[in-house]
Amino acid sequence: MSVKVMIPTPLRVYAGKRDSAEFSAATVGEALGGLTTQYAELRKHLYTEDGNLRAFVNVYLNDEDIRYLAKENTPTKDGDTISIIPSIAGGAS
Amino acid sequence: MATTTQPQTVAKSATSLSNEEILRYSRHLIMPEVGMEGQLKLKNARVLLIGTGGLGAPLGLYLAAAGVGRLGLVDFDVVDFTNLQRQVTFGTSDVGRFKSEAARERLSNLNASIQIEAFETKLTSENALDLFKDFDVIVDGTDNFPTRYLVNDACILLGKPNVYGSIFRFEGQATVFGMPEGPCYRCLYPEPPPPGLVPSCAEGGVLGVLPGIVGSIQAMETIKLILGRGENLVGRLLLFDALAMKFRELKLRKNPNCPMCGEHRTINKLIDYYEFCGVRGEEAPGPDVQVPEITPRELKSRLDRGDDLFILDVREPHEFQICNLKGHLIPLGELARRVHELDSSREIVAHCRSGKRSAEAVDFLRKAGFRKILNLKGGILAWSDEVDSSVPKY
Numbered sequence: 192m193s194v195k196v197m198i199p200t201p202l203r204v205y206a207g208k209r210d211s212a213e214f215s216a217a218t219v220g221e222a223l224g225g226l227t228t229q230y231a232e233l234r235k236h237l238y239t240e241d242g243n244l245r246a247f248v249n250v251y252l253n254d255e256d257i258r259y260l261a262k263e264n265t266p267t268k269d270g271d272t273i274s275i276i277p278s279i280a281g282g283a284s
Numbered sequence: 285m286a287t288t289t290q291p292q293t294v295a296k297s298a299t300s301l302s303n304e305e306i307l308r309y310s311r312h313l314i315m316p317e318v319g320m321e322g323q324l325k326l327k328n329a330r331v332l333l334i335g336t337g338g339l340g341a342p343l344g345l346y347l348a349a350a351g352v353g354r355l356g357l358v359d360f361d362v363v364d365f366t367n368l369q370r371q372v373t374f375g376t377s378d379v380g381r382f383k384s385e386a387a388r389e390r391l392s393n394l395n396a397s398i399q400i401e402a403f404e405t406k407l408t409s410e411n412a413l414d415l416f417k418d419f420d421v422i423v424d425g426t427d428n429f430p431t432r433y434l435v436n437d438a439c440i441l442l443g444k445p446n447v448y449g450s451i452f453r454f455e456g457q458a459t460v461f462g463m464p465e466g467p468c469y470r471c472l473y474p475e476p477p478p479p480g481l482v483p484s485c486a487e488g489g490v491l492g493v494l495p496g497i498v499g500s501i502q503a504m505e506t507i508k509l510i511l512g513r514g515e516n517l518v519g520r521l522l523l524f525d526a527l528a529m530k531f532r533e534l535k536l537r538k539n540p541n542c543p544m545c546g547e548h549r550t551i552n553k554l555i556d557y558y559e560f561c562g563v564r565g566e567e568a569p570g571p572d573v574q575v576p577e578i579t580p581r582e583l584k585s586r587l588d589r590g591d592d593l594f595i596l597d598v599r600e601p602h603e604f605q606i607c608n609l610k611g612h613l614i615p616l617g618e619l620a621r622r623v624h625e626l627d628s629s630r631e632i633v634a635h636c637r638s639g640k641r642s643a644e645a646v647d648f649l650r651k652a653g654f655r656k657i658l659n660l661k662g663g664i665l666a667w668s669d670e671v672d673s674s675v676p677k678y
Binding site: 199200201204205207208231232245246247249251254255256258259274276277278 | 429432450452453454455457472473474475476477521523532533534535536537539615616617620
């Protein structure tokens with residue numbers, strides 16, 4: 192299944208400035224694994240040391256939050272879009 | 285210090301518009317979706333804007349123009365020259381003035397028939413509930429994570445809608461939190477990012493017009509909430525990519541286990557949000573490890589002495605073009621891949637604009653085995669301040 196992963200602006204610097212990447216994956220977890228394998232620096236921004244998705248990073252399959260689906264085991268199909276939505280606050284802090 | 289205006293005893297609701305108001309708002313009144321009834325709702329509405337910066341500018345302007353009867357403006361900050369690129373309520377002559385007061389003046393000039401109060405105060409756990417309770421809608425136009433959580437929690441505790449907008453570079457988000465059937469900020473982000481992991485506007489930059497668009501969307505949502513018209517963004521996260529000029533939408537669900545707005549609330553009062561977000565004191569600390577530093581003056585002395593130092597610049601190519609210390613440029617994002625360009629037997633001084641990115645670089649290189657590496661404290665900005673003022677600041 193060819194799945195597109197959208198990379199949010201704050202993380203593009205760790206992904207060779209790309210705004211998206213395509214992977215062959217059967218689940219959301221596999222697609223994210225493909226992403227962090229290709230761009231190793233992304234790993235620490237997306238995952239904690241014990242391998243869990245960080246709580247300030249939300250992952251969506253199409254328009255649904257994977258927390259309400261099967262999390263990283265959510266199956267994907269051809270043409271699906273995975274979006275990574277980190278929290279942003281703008282401004283000067 | 286804070287010039288908090290005492291909230292008026294709740295006045296009797298306005299039941300009519302003056303002839304002048306009817307003329308001013310005629311373009312609202314001739315629309316059946318607004319009409320006299322809608323305009324009176326606006327007149328009786330009390331909206332509190334948290335932040336009068338990039339998002340606060342269009343918010344204040346459009347809500348004042350629309351005739352929101354009472355507008356509160358909360359901001360303790362002072363207008364800075366670099367704000368003028370996007371904070372369009374201010375003029376060059378306002379630089380140095382308190383934002384809340386400069387905004388109040390501008391908005392009063394736009395519409396003297398509404399009540400505008402400037403709260404030149406920092407929003408804290410101690411004052412938020414008192415400040416919010418006399419308003420109907422809270423609009424979050426702030427610029428830091430602790431305040432986002434504070435605004436959220438105060439709104440949930442008081443049962444007030446929270447019209448949320450946020451921006452980064454050329455992307456924006458907007459939604460409405462705090463409605464009884466909808467999610468809250470904690471449903472979306474139960475935990476804040478550790479400090480230093482998400483760049484701010486000062487570090488990441490922002491297209492000036494972006495908060496103009498997102499703030500206008502927030503103003504639109506606020507007006508719709510007051511009028512009770514249209515479909516609002518409750519349960520919907522609107523994502524805007526300005527460069528692609530695309531809007532996308534994601535579903536925001538209310539988390540049944542949310543400690544704030546879920547079925548079993550475990551948070552019943554406001555907490556220390558700076559502690560929650562891991563930010564201590566005025567400045568967010570850099571990455572977890574303290575890195576060895578060198579000040580600009582120390583660097584200058586050592587260079588003048590003829591020390592063999594390798595200057596590593598971890599900024600972006602477009603920044604190098606603004607000004608540079610003739611360092612070897614490896615943007616931070618490329619460092620891991622280009623580390624072979626560095627000689628670990630030489631003493632290296634890493635710098636960026638303000639010292640934050642270079643601290644990350646030093647931390648990374650130390651973990652990679654580099655022993656002779658220092659971070660230029662304060663970056664090229666500090667170099668300009670302390671060593672060579674001909675170097676432009678940006």
